[in-house]
Amino acid sequence: MKVSVITATYNSSLTVADCLLSVNDQTYQNLEQIIVDGNSSDDTLERIAVTPNRISRIISEPDQGLYDAMNKGIRLATGEVIGS
Numbered sequence: 042m043k044v045s046v047i048t049a050t051y052n053s054s055l056t057v058a059d060c061l062l063s064v065n066d067q068t069y070q071n072l073e074q075i076i077v078d079g080n081s082s083d084d085t086l087e088r089i090a091v092t093p094n095r096i097s098r099i100i101s102e103p104d105q106g107l108y109d110a111m112n113k114g115i116r117l118a119t120g121e122v123i124g125s
Contacts, residue, residue, distance in 0.1 A: 044072045045120030049110035051079035054088050061094040073097035075117050077110040 046064055050057055064074050074094065078085060078101035086101060098117050104110045115123060 043120035045118035047114030052083045054083045058092045
């Protein structure tokens with residue numbers, strides 16, 4: 042069974058690395074992480090690029106808030122189980 046983890050971010054440079062490392066450290070192998078960034082103006086995307094991760098997809102574009110970002114992630118998810 043595949044697990045999809047959706048992470049919605051916006052100007053999250055101070056916390057995104059901890060999130061990525063937490064997902065990366067999971068022992069379950071059939072896992073994808075989808076990052077939906079709300080077009081951050083800080084260095085969130087740069088932190089993502091240099092942090093070990095299991096990201097399958099990343100999008101960075103303006104959205105209508107958290108629920109819009111989560112819905113975008115759900116549409117991209119390929120897992121039978123979806124979490125955030």
